[in-house]
Amino acid sequence: MVNHMVQHDTLDRIYSALADSTRRDILTRLGEGPASIGELAGPHGMTLTGMTKHVRVLEDAGLVRTEKVGRSRQCRLGEERLDDAMAWISFYQRLWERRLDGLEAYFTLQRGTDS
Amino acid sequence: MVNHMVQHDTLDRIYSALADSTRRDILTRLGEGPASIGELAGPHGMTLTGMTKHVRVLEDAGLVRTEKVGRSRQCRLGEERLDDAMAWISFYQRLWERRLDGLEAYFTLQRGTDS
DNA sequence: AGGACACTGAACCGAATGGTGCAATGACGG
DNA sequence: CCGTCATTGCACCATTCGGTTCAGTGTCCT
Numbered sequence: 001m002v003n004h005m006v007q008h009d010t011l012d013r014i015y016s017a018l019a020d021s022t023r024r025d026i027l028t029r030l031g032e033g034p035a036s037i038g039e040l041a042g043p044h045g046m047t048l049t050g051m052t053k054h055v056r057v058l059e060d061a062g063l064v065r066t067e068k069v070g071r072s073r074q075c076r077l078g079e080e081r082l083d084d085a086m087a088w089i090s091f092y093q094r095l096w097e098r099r100l101d102g103l104e105a106y107f108t109l110q111r112g113t114d115s
Numbered sequence: 116m117v118n119h120m121v122q123h124d125t126l127d128r129i130y131s132a133l134a135d136s137t138r139r140d141i142l143t144r145l146g147e148g149p150a151s152i153g154e155l156a157g158p159h160g161m162t163l164t165g166m167t168k169h170v171r172v173l174e175d176a177g178l179v180r181t182e183k184v185g186r187s188r189q190c191r192l193g194e195e196r197l198d199d200a201m202a203w204i205s206f207y208q209r210l211w212e213r214r215l216d217g218l219e220a221y222f223t224l225q226r227g228t229d230s
Numbered sequence: 231a232g233g234a235c236a237c238t239g240a241a242c243c244g245a246a247t248g249g250t251g252c253a254a255t256g257a258c259g260g
Numbered sequence: 261c262c263g264t265c266a267t268t269g270c271a272c273c274a275t276t277c278g279g280t281t282c283a284g285t286g287t288c289c290t
Contacts, residue, residue, distance in 0.1 A: 028210070
C-alpha cells in the first residue's frame, strides 16, 4: 500500500536539499545562468569549502550539474525537474482536500439534525 | 559567526519535515483519517517516544494538528496546505524551463515552426 | 619557471537528527 | 483506591549537518 511514490531515497535527497535557504538561493542564482563556486560563495560570505559542500548536496539530488572548467567549476541547473517532489506534494494536497470534505460532511450532518 | 538568516524557517521546516519517508508515511496515513501515536508507531516498529518526536516535527511545520483526547493523542492533518512549498518548486521549474529555453531556443528556431 | 588563483580533501567542531530505554504523569475501568 | 494503558520528559547515543581552517593540487598568467 501507499506505493504511488518513487524511491524514497530520491525524495529524501531532494527535499532535504531544498530544506536550506542557502541552497534555495543557489538554485535561484543558477536560474539566472551558470556560476562558479566562488561566485556562489561570495554573496553568502561563506568559504569556498562550505559552498562546495552545498553544491555537492544539490548535485547529489540532481538539482545542479557541475563541470570542471580550467581551475574553476562551472555550476548550472541540473536535470532533476522536481516532478516527483511536486507530485508528492500534490498527493498530500489531495489528502488534505479529502479531509476537508470529510469535515464539512460531518458538520453538515450535525447541522442537519437527526441522522 | 552565527548564521543570521533564520526568518524563512517556514520553508525550511516544511521541506525538512518532508525529507523523511517515515514522516511522509505519517501524512499519508493521516490522509485516511485521524490516528493516535500508538496507531502511527505500530506499522513502523518504532517506539512511542520516537513517533512522538516525528509527529512533533510535522506539527511544528503545520502539517499535522494534534489534540490530547483522554489518555491518547489524536493526530490529524494540519492547516498547512503546502502552497508555499509548491510555489517554490514551481518557481524552480520556471527557472529550469527558462534555462532550457535559453539553451534550445536556438535549435527550435532553426527547426522552423511546428506546434 | 614561479607565483597567484580556484578549488578540494581532510580533520575538526558544535548543533541538530533519529533513534533508544526508563521513569513519570494522567486518564480509564473496576 | 488500584492497576493498567498511552503518552511524554529526560538522559543518552551514534550519525549527519553546516560550517570552519589548513594544506594540498592543478591551472592560468607573465
